[in-house]
Amino acid sequence: MQGMLEGYLLTGRHGLITSYEAFIHIVDSMFNQHAKWLESANQVPWRGDVASLTYLLSSHVWRQDHNGFSHQDPGFLNVVVNKQAEVVRVYLPPDANTLLVTMRHAFDTQNRVNVVVAGKQPQQQWLSHEEAEAHVEAGLGVWEWAGNEPGFEATDAAASVPDVVIACAGDVPTVEAVAAAQLLRGRLPELRVRLVNVVDLMRLQDPSHHPHGLPGTAFDAIFTRESPVIFAFHGYASLVHQLAYRRTNHANLHVRGFIERGTTTTPFDMLHLNDLDRYRLALDVLHRVPGLAGRTGVAEIADEWHAARAAAREYAYEHGEDPESITGWRFTR
Incomplete structure (x- = not known):
């Protein structure tokens, strides 16, 4: 299929290859050769x-209701980002509208390899089509409606400095990040939380390394220069560190991603196994915001969230599905 698509594109037409995320590694070497050919052809x-x-x-790592450990590998992204920056792009749209806009953009490009990761299960719709267009154009952005940052101005993210930034890339990590922000807003409403969603992964890289890299001043305005950043990532956490290592606030960047723990299980249990669930992200905030863990009542909140994530797992193991508090969760402003 990969070989047929390469030939089909060379006839002047457009095409797409779809695959289970874990099994696209079968064509790793063919991807490598096509990316190298594009790089060389651009010089002719x-x-x-x-x-x-x-x-x-699709059929990605975070939905394993009927598959299993053999179907859990988001590492193709690691292979892709090592190629020449002029050639490769990686997109992680958080919802259907953003996926539509991303695919339209991908089909409009030339002389590149685009990788788009998107699950095929029903998900919440975060953005209108117009909002999705702006989000894809920017590559990342602050979702002020999901955070809790008094005085935040979308046009000037540097105008206020939050206590913590919760960032996310990927459809399932986005759900957990927004849910974690909502947990924090409900129990610690005075905590200034900024939520950042990343759809174009290469925006994390320094602009000297990738043409899509966000300029340093703009990056610092969004991710701050000193606040803790809790990043919920679709793939292996090391990839985010690899891309963002030159950024000002990298020392305060804590990434949660896939850590090679999984089986055939429920969606929330997959997240629980890999410490990427909403309760774990919210607990990370309690532990990483300076001085927060010692405040009155915070220890009790932490105990409550530890108990909630344990109870969700116990329910799934007993009933074979996640509890209504998880499956029926919807964002409320």
Whole structure:
């Protein structure tokens, strides 16, 4: 299928290859060769443009209701980002509207390899189509409606400095990040929480390394220069550190992602096993915001959240599905 698509694109047409996320590794070497060919072809004056090769990866690591450990590997992203920056792009749309806009953009590009990761299970819709267009154009952004940052101005993120930034990339991590922010708002309403969603992963990289890299001043305005950053990531946590290691606030960046723990289980239990669930993210905030853990009542909140995540897992193991508090959760402003 990969070979057929490469040839099809060279005829001047457009195409798409879709795969289970874990099994796209079967064509790792073919991806490598196509990316290298694109890089070399761009240096040959008589070669015309060719439509980008676009991957859509679904049946991803965080939904394993009927699959299992063999189907859990988000590492194709690690392979892709090592290629030349002029060629590769990685997108993690958080909802259906953002996915539509992302795919339209991918099909409009030339001489690249685009990787889009999106699950095929029903998910919440965060953005209108117009909002999704702006979000994809920016590559990342502050979702002020999901955070709790008094006085925040969308046009000037540096105008206020939050106590903590909760960032996310990927459809399932976005749900958990928004849910964690809501937990914090409910129990610690005075805590200034900023939520940042990343759809274009290469925005994290320094602009000297990738053309999509966000300029340093803009990056610091969003992620701050000193606040703790809790990052819920779709793939392996090391990839975010690899991309963001030159950023001012990298020392305060704590990433949660896939840590090679899984089985055939419920969606929330997959998150629980890998410490990426909403309660774990909220607990990370309690532990990493300076002085917060010692405040009156915070220890009791931590105990409550530890008990809630344990109870959700026990329910899933007894009933074979997640509790209504998880499956029926919806964001409320």
